[in-house]
Amino acid sequence: MEIGGEKRYALFLAAKDSDYAKRVYGGYYNVFLAAFGEEGERWDLYRVIDGEFPDMNKLHKYDGFVVSGSPSDAYGNDYWVLNLCLLLQKLHAMKKKVLGICFGHQLLCRALGGKVGKAYTGWDVGLRKVNILKDSAPCCFVDDLGEIPTSVSIIEIHQDEVYEVPLGAEVIACSDKTGVEMFTIGDHILGIQGHPEYTKDSL
Numbered sequence: 001m002e003i004g005g006e007k008r009y010a011l012f013l014a015a016k017d018s019d020y021a022k023r024v025y026g027g028y029y030n031v032f033l034a035a036f037g038e039e040g041e042r043w044d045l046y047r048v049i050d051g052e053f054p055d056m057n058k059l060h061k062y063d064g065f066v067v068s069g070s071p072s073d074a075y076g077n078d079y080w081v082l083n084l085c086l087l088l089q090k091l092h093a094m095k096k097k098v099l100g101i102c103f104g105h106q107l108l109c110r111a112l113g114g115k116v117g118k119a120y121t122g123w124d125v126g127l128r129k130v131n132i133l134k135d136s137a138p139c140c141f142v143d144d145l146g147e148i149p150t151s152v153s154i155i156e157i158h159q160d161e162v163y164e165v166p167l168g169a170e171v172i173a174c175s176d177k178t179g180v181e182m183f184t185i186g187d188h189i190l191g192i193q194g195h196p197e198y199t200k201d202s203l
Contacts, residue, residue, distance in 0.1 A: 007063045008042045012084065014049050014070035014103055032066060035197035036099075048084050059090065064097035067104025069195060074106035074116050074160060085111040097188045102158055105183075105191035112166035112185065119161040121177055128156045128194065130173050130181045154181075154194030161193065 017027040025031050029045045037043055044062075046052045049070065054062075067088070072078060088111040091098050100108035106116040131151045152173075162180035165171055169189075173182035181193045 006040060006042050007038075008044070008061060009037075010044045010046060010054060010062050010065045012046050012048045012065060012067045012087075012104070014068050014072065014084070014107075016049065028068065032068065032197050036066065048080055051080050051083075053083060053087060056087075056090065059094065059096065062096065064099070065091060067098065067100045067107060069102030069104065069157070072103065074103050074110055081107070088112070092185070092189060095186070095188050098190070100189075100191040101197065102193060102195060103160075105193050106160055106162055108189060108191045109162045109165060109169075109180075109183070112169070112189070114166040114169065115163040116160060117163055119159055119178070123159045124156045124177050126156065127153050128175050128177065130154055130175045130194065132173050132182075133171065154192075154196060156194045158193060162191070 011029060011032050013028060015028060021028050021031065025034075029043075033043055044054070046054055049072070067084070072081060074081070084107060088098065088100075088108055092112055098108065100106075110116050129151055130153070132149060156178075161178050162183070165180060165183045166185065169183045169185045171180050171183050175181050178193055180191075183189075183191045
């Protein structure tokens, strides 16, 4: 949906700004904007980790949503985590486009009926080769990428993982360490375990 020709997105920030991110980028919001934003778009920031959430009656005004990574557990029961689960369920019912990254990937899974927990193989930190599963197309999220590669390299920083994807989800990528690196539901939900917003100097 466009508002006066302007596409509108929301970033649900589930982490506090690090001193480095504030000094170099002016905060994580700008890291995400640089990675995903395009000229002429409006991006609204909601610091969900601090309890900031959008008006539920205005969700229809957004074209899409991004859920960031977090030091918190996606399987935890912090008030804001449970609220975000409910919000993601609402967005899924509305068929709104949602991209979940790391914690966001895991929380999407949990909110929509999957299972998440501590990674069986422990922490994954660094650059990881992720294999795109054959015949699995990440739907509308790669319209502009042309031919889908067989693998990509992505920065990973996580100690939790998706155990089981929700009913109706499709696993579209895996690695030698993590079984569910990416999953989709329909043409509106995409979860990515790694951090596509990070460059090596973002860390």
